[in-house]
Amino acid sequence: MFSPQGPSLRELAVQSLSSVERGYDLLAPKFDHTPFRTPDAILDATTDALRPRGLFERGLDVCCGTGAGMRTLEPLCKEQVAGVDFSTGMLARAREAHPGAEWIRADVRALPFSEAFDLAVTFGALGHLLPAERPALFAGVHRALRPGGLFAFPIGAPPPIASVGYWTLLGFDAAMRIRNAIWRPPFVMYYRTCPLQAMRDDLAAAGFTVTTTPLEGLGRREDGSPRYRLLLARKP
Structure with a gap:
């Protein structure tokens, strides 16, 4: 499915009926051939937006998956770059692709770092956390950063209510809620639980000073607003 190298429909079905950790362990060998992997255009736009803020010493990719975020961290960090995830399978693929980085298996809701990094990023992973779990993640990132450190991630504008995209995402989230109501273990993956204002509020509560900047390389919508912002x- 998606491409000749991607997972089959059966493999995706098995993954979706597993836990998040087990599902990504199963998907890891073919994950980079699916649309779930963050596109290079988003990674590059993030890099371009962060570059004027200077070089950083040490960088961390939170919920790193197979390591796509290294495309952003490696050009921006002078010293060590690292990724943290709880999927052994995803970390194994990341280690193969980026042997010079440090890879840590941990639950991102309880990050095991204290003032160790200058820059932290995350890409496309916040939908795997329930809104009630975000404060623990953001508190852990805050703890992991040195004073003056920066946590950055792109966030897309919501699709217009009249668009196919809006109803597709609404339908997907509804299907996932029904799945999790009747099947265990749960597989947490929602697209509509991370609105910009909620992110800002949770980050501010964790002690961050929050701003945004448009990712101009990703274009603008018909109303002139940016398609993506970097938080x-x-x-x-």
Whole structure:
């Protein structure tokens, strides 16, 4: 499915009926051949937006998956770059692709770092956390950053209510809620639980100073608003 190298429909069905961790362990060998992997255009736009803020010392990709975020971290960080995820399968693929990085298996809701990084990023993973779990993640990132450190991630504008995209995402989230109501273990993957204002509020509550900047390389919508913004959370 998606491409000759991607997972079959049966493989995706098995994954979707597993836990999040087990599902990504199963998907890991073919994950980079699916649309779930963050596109290079988003990674590059993030890199371009962060580059004027200077070089960083050490960088961390939170929920790193197979390591796509290294495309952003490696050009921006002078010293060590690292990724953290709880899927052994995804980390194995990341280690193969980027042997020079450090890879840590951990639950991102309880990050095991203290003032160790200057830059943290995450790409396309926040939908795997329930809104009630975000404060623990953001508190852990805040703890992991040195004073003055930056946590950055792109966030897309919601599709217009009259668009196919809006109803597709609504239908997907509804299907996932029904699945999780009747099947265990749950597979947490929602597209409509991370609105910009909620992100800003949760980050501010964790102690960050929050701003945004448009990712101009990804274009603008018909109303002139940016398709994507980079959310910038600075630890004072």
